[in-house]
Amino acid sequence: MSDKKIVVTDIRKGFAASKGATLPVVGGISFTVADGEFVAIVGPSGCGKSTLMNIIAGFERPDSGSVQVDGAEQMGPSPKGIVISQHGSVFPWLTVRQNLMFGLNGNDHGDKAALADHYAAMVGLKGFESAYPHELSGGMLKRAELARAFVVKPEILYMDEPFSALDALMNMRMRTELLRILGEERHTVLLITHDVEEAIYMADRVLVLSPRPTTIQASFRVDMPHPRKLSSPELQTLREAILKELGLQA
Numbered sequence: 001m002s003d004k005k006i007v008v009t010d011i012r013k014g015f016a017a018s019k020g021a022t023l024p025v026v027g028g029i030s031f032t033v034a035d036g037e038f039v040a041i042v043g044p045s046g047c048g049k050s051t052l053m054n055i056i057a058g059f060e061r062p063d064s065g066s067v068q069v070d071g072a073e074q075m076g077p078s079p080k081g082i083v084i085s086q087h088g089s090v091f092p093w094l095t096v097r098q099n100l101m102f103g104l105n106g107n108d109h110g111d112k113a114a115l116a117d118h119y120a121a122m123v124g125l126k127g128f129e130s131a132y133p134h135e136l137s138g139g140m141l142k143r144a145e146l147a148r149a150f151v152v153k154p155e156i157l158y159m160d161e162p163f164s165a166l167d168a169l170m171n172m173r174m175r176t177e178l179l180r181i182l183g184e185e186r187h188t189v190l191l192i193t194h195d196v197e198e199a200i201y202m203a204d205r206v207l208v209l210s211p212r213p214t215t216i217q218a219s220f221r222v223d224m225p226h227p228r229k230l231s232s233p234e235l236q237t238l239r240e241a242i243l244k245e246l247g248l249q250a
């Protein structure tokens with residue numbers, strides 16, 4: 001089996017603008033993601049990160065170029081991948097357990113409920129299985145979403161600013177939570193973030209995108225074991241290098 005999970009080849013995408021003009025958004029992007037690799041993508045605001053992610057996850061078609069997952073062309077959203085975005089995806093009218101059971105196949109209610117409860121416990125929601133989303137705090141809701149993604153055992157997690165709505169402390173906790181789960185269950189992860197520290201804390205590789213029409217401006221490998229210390233000289237040097245690429249003062 002090939003080690004390449006996702007192969008992105010020369011993707012280009014523009015959107016119709018006023019007076020028949022086209023706004024070029026993605027300007028030719030190629031990269032590969034290895035099986036089990038965690039790749040973070042950072043870039044300036046509005047450069048086209050979400051557009052790129054939507055194309056790779058199969059929700060949007062590129063004007064040209066291709067995305068292959070496990071060697072097959074991605075023609076639409078696939079059950080191999082699941083998206084976690086800042087908007088959230090839990091159903092407000094279902095309890096935590098019902099939300100987690102929603103995407104599960106099979107007819108055995110007991111099996112599905114047990115699996116749902118296992119994943120609820122995994123993200124620290126034991127005791128809240130029967131709670132409705134409005135009864136949870138923002139951080140608990142985010143954990144419920146993580147559990148909802150993991151319970152279906154996706155091979156690929158597409159994460160678009162998943163924790164950006166959370167406060168700094170909860171954001172840190174969620175990063176740790178995510179890394180802990182990834183330590184137990186191997187997944188391939190593509191993470192879009194505006195937060196350079198979030199990227200270097202979690203990812204194996206960080207791609208820095210240019211302003212629109214976006215291309216890959218630089219790529220950094222983060223060769224450090226977990227748990228990482230953001231204050232370590234290596235990560236600080238890396239952080240400064242990435243901020244410099246983004247045109248920001250370190």
Ligand SMILES: Nc1ncnc2c1ncn2[C@@H]1O[C@H](COP(=O)(O)OP(=O)(O)OP(=O)(O)O)[C@@H](O)[C@H]1O
Binds near residue numbers: 015043052194
């Ligand atoms: N469906 C669409 N139709 C027209 N224009 C779009 C569409 N989707 C995105 N755009 C435009 O493409 C550009 C890139 O948007 P996108 O959301 O991909 O950027 P982003 O890097 O994720 O932004 P942010 O950092 O603000 O989250 C923006 O100028 C946006 O207005």
